[in-house]
Amino acid sequence: MILEKRNANLQPFLFHFLVMEREEYTYASGEEDKLSQDLQCAVCVQPLIEPTMHTGCQRMYCASCLAPLAQCPECRGDLKDKLNSVVPRFISNTLGSLRVICRQCNAVMERSTLQAHLQQCPTSASCLPSLMILLCLYTFL
Numbered sequence: 001m002i003l004e005k006r007n008a009n010l011q012p013f014l015f016h017f018l019v020m021e022r023e024e025y026t027y028a029s030g031e032e033d034k035l036s037q038d039l040q041c042a043v044c045v046q047p048l049i050e051p052t053m054h055t056g057c058q059r060m061y062c063a064s065c066l067a068p069l070a071q072c073p074e075c076r077g078d079l080k081d082k083l084n085s086v087v088p089r090f091i092s093n094t095l096g097s098l099r100v101i102c103r104q105c106n107a108v109m110e111r112s113t114l115q116a117h118l119q120q121c122p123t124s125a126s127c128l129p130s131l132m133i134l135l136c137l138y139t140f141l
Contacts, residue, residue, distance in 0.1 A: 025049075028099035028108050039094060041065050042073055048095055053084045060087070 025047070032047060041048050043065035050063035056077035063085065072079055096112030104123035 025098075025111060025114070026101045026103055028101055031098045031100075035094075035098065039091065047098060048091075050085070051087045051091060051095070053087065054079065055082045055084055060091075 035047055041062045051060045052063045053060045054072045057075035059074040098111045099108055100111045100114055101108055104121050
């Protein structure tokens, strides 16, 4: 019982830590400026990552920004059973075409190709062990 209570107290902290450490992008100069405000999350004010729409007000947010919330930040409506993670292809394509910079080697590429690049980037292996440790800690709590 004590262990469960302690884990219940730690999980929000770790969840918040993992959300804050979510996949962030370094955008090439001018990329964020040319993006419509409709494709920016109202919580983190960044281009959407894993866009999720609240069906009540039809506002889109990053999935990780909505995860700890019970109400929609825009309309204050309940989020339970009112989220849609299926977005039109043009939104995914627009977000994927934003130019980003690899933080390891400074190469510029489309956001949609960054994950594939990181698997091949020779300098990105240095950050992988710490991420794996965090994910293991979160899984076992």
